[in-house]
Amino acid sequence: MALYRIIILLLISTLSFSQVNPDKNVDNLIRKGIHNLVIHNYKKSLGNFKILTKTYSSLPLGDIFTAAVFIAEANDYGEKADIDTINKLLTRAAEKAKILYEAAPDDLWNSYYYALIKGYSAYFEALNDNYITAFADGLSSISYFEKCIAKDSSFYEAYLALGIYKYWRSEKTASLTWLPFIEDEREVGIKFLKFALKHDCYNSYLGINSLLWIYINQKEYNKAINVVENSGNKYKDCRFLKWALADAYERIDKKKAISIYYELLNFYDRMPGQNHLNEIVLKHKIAMLYEQTGEFNKALKLCDEILGLKSLNGYVKENLQERLERVESLKIKLGSSK
Incomplete structure (x- = not known):
């Protein structure tokens, strides 16, 4: 960290x-x-x-x-x-x-x-x-x-x-x-x-x-x-906790992690004027989990959606440059495994 x-x-x-x-x-x-x-x-x-x-x-x-x-x-x-x-x-x-x-x-x-x-x-x-x-x-x-x-x-x-x-x-x-x-x-x-x-x-x-x-x-x-x-249920809707909880589930229950990440993604997708930063991070995380569970077509679809995003602002590009490169690499890997 x-x-x-x-x-x-x-x-x-x-x-x-x-x-x-x-x-x-x-x-x-x-x-x-x-x-x-x-x-x-x-x-x-x-x-x-x-x-x-x-x-x-x-x-x-x-x-x-x-x-x-x-x-x-x-x-x-x-x-x-x-x-x-x-x-x-x-x-x-x-x-x-x-x-x-x-x-x-x-x-x-x-x-x-x-x-x-x-x-x-x-x-x-x-x-x-x-x-x-x-x-x-x-x-x-x-x-x-x-x-x-x-x-x-x-x-x-x-x-x-x-x-x-x-x-x-x-x-x-x-x-x-x-x-x-x-x-x-x-x-x-x-x-x-x-x-x-x-x-x-x-x-x-x-x-x-x-x-x-x-x-x-x-x-x-x-x-x-x-x-x-x-x-208990006191913090069940807190997004900060959901990010961490999904991270923990990645190691022991990938399907559960995917489900939590999609809950977060559904919120950010509905947010007016979003800059796509969270969308990219979440879709990449889900794509990597799909790749690990053998669901290659789902993973590839998410990579295509990420790389198809246009007009990303400078802040997003600067912060996600390395991640976007990893998305490219994952797409190539998934394409060669088909």
Whole structure:
């Protein structure tokens, strides 16, 4: 998994904050906004956070979560995020957080605000291939989460972020564990995640999503599937989870994986003005599964549909260049096997 995806997992986990804001109205607006985000009602979610920003202008939360909605929406639709707008939101949030932190550095929530902002900043640096800066901001985010735990050991959301960080840091430095200052904390990371998920969260889906991808990385596919199935029907329509769930099923039940990918494809096919990025990715994944199950004609048809798409924009071409080349190779392979 690329560094920027690890950072995305880290920052996304911060949305599932399991504490209750002292102000009931703030708590209610955040709860509604995150719920609408998870069910992909981005317009309503933005409305919730717009009210939060306007009503509580001194708090950075409205700006932070508005940025989160823009990021999630772009990721869901396979579109390029509005970097300038999101950076402005995060800069404004950082200015507000600085004022609050300097006035009350011992306040748990002021450390939390900085943890969120640094996490999102890390994402944008990674998105622009500035990995050194991204890593530095990621570490800064973690340090603020550690401050949260130092101030309140029951701040469960911090365990969520730290769990993800510890797991993926250890995963990416596994070959260096012989060094005295490098520890393998993958099991600790999983333990932290499970600990956080035992407690009530505004949006436990995000912790579930993180644990799901960890189990997939460890090739423990049944555990990954069970994480979702044990959550009940609460997140059954969440597309972010469906992508991960289908990935897990690829290894143990290809027909089930194909079925889930088609559910996603049916949504994106109906989406007005779609740029075809998700369509291409999904059809390629399904074609590869059809090839593995011996359904060569179905696989070939999907390859032809992908390669027949015209007027792809520059963002899609840039992001899918290597995948489109693999589609070409798969088509040639399928043609020679007929």
